[in-house]
Amino acid sequence: MAAEDAKILGTWSSPFVMRTMIALNLKGVEYQMIEETASPKSELLLKVNPVYKKIPVLIHANRPVCESLITVQYIDEAWSSGPTILPSDPYERAMARFWGAYIDDEWFPAFHGVSKMKGEEARKASLERVLEGVQLLEGAYLNFSKGKPFFGGDRIGYLDIAFGCFLGWIRFKENKYGIKILGEDKVPGLAKWAERFCLETAVKDLMPDAEKLAGFSKVLAARYKAIAAAATAQT
Amino acid sequence: MAAEDAKILGTWSSPFVMRTMIALNLKGVEYQMIEETASPKSELLLKVNPVYKKIPVLIHANRPVCESLITVQYIDEAWSSGPTILPSDPYERAMARFWGAYIDDEWFPAFHGVSKMKGEEARKASLERVLEGVQLLEGAYLNFSKGKPFFGGDRIGYLDIAFGCFLGWIRFKENKYGIKILGEDKVPGLAKWAERFCLETAVKDLMPDAEKLAGFSKVLAARYKAIAAAATAQT
Structure with a gap:
């Protein structure tokens, strides 16, 4: 499949965008990255995702697919090349979808709340929910992996992508706030899994290190401050 | 498949439970309904859905499946009997999942807010969002149905179930507040679709009429009032 057939509208720092990139890497699909600056949102973004106006958007043969976990499922179904991403058993697929939705609907909002802003x-209440969440995800990891290295068994799959995309930001917050989210004493399975995940071929060039994210975080904070100041000046 | 293999933990008045029932009806699967009284939540519910403690839960061969749209996909994949529920084309599947998630994440919270409580x-702000939402869903309906009677084409499918389950409660709120949510002048496609959907064999015995829901709504309101009074008495 030629590179121009698959484009991702996104940015390197977004874990949700990374899901799409990892899935395409797994399938061996070349893609073109279109950088979305987001401030203001590009005309392309408003056109291809008018409902949510959010990245990532995968544009495949000129047709947009939105919402990162839906996109990962789409990539799995649209490209038969490479390994399958979702489990083949219907019950395991349902469980994978359940925990994927849990990560987005419950765990990520708590994780997002672990911020001094x-x-x-x-921040403390959010951290408590994050830690409860990783306990649940440790249980899910043990159920899925059955002693093998990944949620997906011998190779990374849907839940590896769904949760693994946050590892850069998890390390950044662990450093910034002197906390441990994936501590080996509390979640030994996930702690080891995280190391393995970051070394995977489809992942290793994409995972931003905590230092790069710290720099980006300062840019973001300055941007929010400027927006808030502009809003105050207008009122 | 014997009836004892499929059980639904739920209650007749829940649109989310109805999704599971319609999907099993479409597949011709007999099931046992276990009524969840919800106040207090049953031990079975706490056991089979410890994360969300919500209905419906499909229990298939003693294994629980939670979250209604995940359950509908599971039913489609686990039973090869009957028609397929999701579209067969990967892009159409992605779009069906997108709009299903939109209904649950955006439309339903607004619809839930159309209440005097x-x-x-x-209430007015919610109604505005509900009406904007049905305009978007009208567009999705026209795209999916391509002149045929249902989102699923000639027969009901994933999005018919995802949105159709709310028709009883839509009619109840239309009656109660003297409003029109699926007005033929604004959303002519959906207005006609709604009539057809309620007549479908897999649906017609399940869809509660507005009057029955009005009675149930009074019971619910009294229950909430009693809970609020008890909470006030304790403080």
Whole structure:
């Protein structure tokens, strides 16, 4: 498949965008990355994702696919090259979808709340929910992997991608706040899994290190500050 | 497949439970309904859905499947009997999943907000979002159905189930508040679709009429009032 057939509208720092990139890498699909600056949102983004106006958008043969976990499933079904990403058994597929939705609907909002911008009380409450969440995900990991290295068994699959995309940001927050989210004492399975995941061929060139994310985080904070100041000046 | 192999933990008034029932009906699967009273939540519910503690739960061969749209996909994949529920084309499947998620994540919270319990201002704002949502869903319906009667084409499929399950409650709110959500002037496609959907064999015995829901709504309101009074008495 020629590179021009698959384009991703996104940016390197987004874990959700990384899901799409990892899935295409697994399938051996070349793609073109179109950098979305997001401030203001590009006309292309508004056109291809008018409902949510969010990245990533996969544009495959000029047709957009939105929402990262839906996109990962689409990539698995649209390209028969490479390994399958979802489990083949219907029950395991349902469980993979369940935990994928849990990560996005429950775990990520808590993880997002682990930030000083939200205030110290809210940050602590969020961290507690994040730690409860990784306990649940440790259980899911043990169930799925059955002693093998990944959620997907011998190779990475849907849940590896769904949770693994956050590892750069997890390390960044662990460093920044002096906390441990994937501690070997609490979640030994996930702690080892995280190391293996980052070394995978489809992943290793994509995973941003904590230092790069720290720099980006400062740019983001300055941008939010400028937006807030502009809003205050207008009122 | 014997009836005891498939059980639904749920209740007749829940649109999310109805999704599971319609999907099993489409596949010609007999199932046992286990009524969840929800106040307090049953031990079975806490055991089979410890993460969300919500209905419906499909229990198939003693294994629980939670989250109604994940369950509908599971039913489609686990039973090869009957028609397929999701589209066969990968792109159409992705679009069906996209709009299914839109219904649950965006449309339903707005629809839930169309209630006097939330206050008049909030009710009006919610109604506006509901009406914007049905406009988007009208567009999706026209794209999917391509002049045929259902989102699924000649027969009902994933999005018919995902949105159709709300028709009883839509009619109830239309009656109660003197509003029109699926008005033939605004969304002519969906207005006609709604009539057809309710007449389908897999649906017609399940769809509660607005009057029955009005009675149930009064019971619910009394229950919430009692819970609020008990909470006030404790403080």
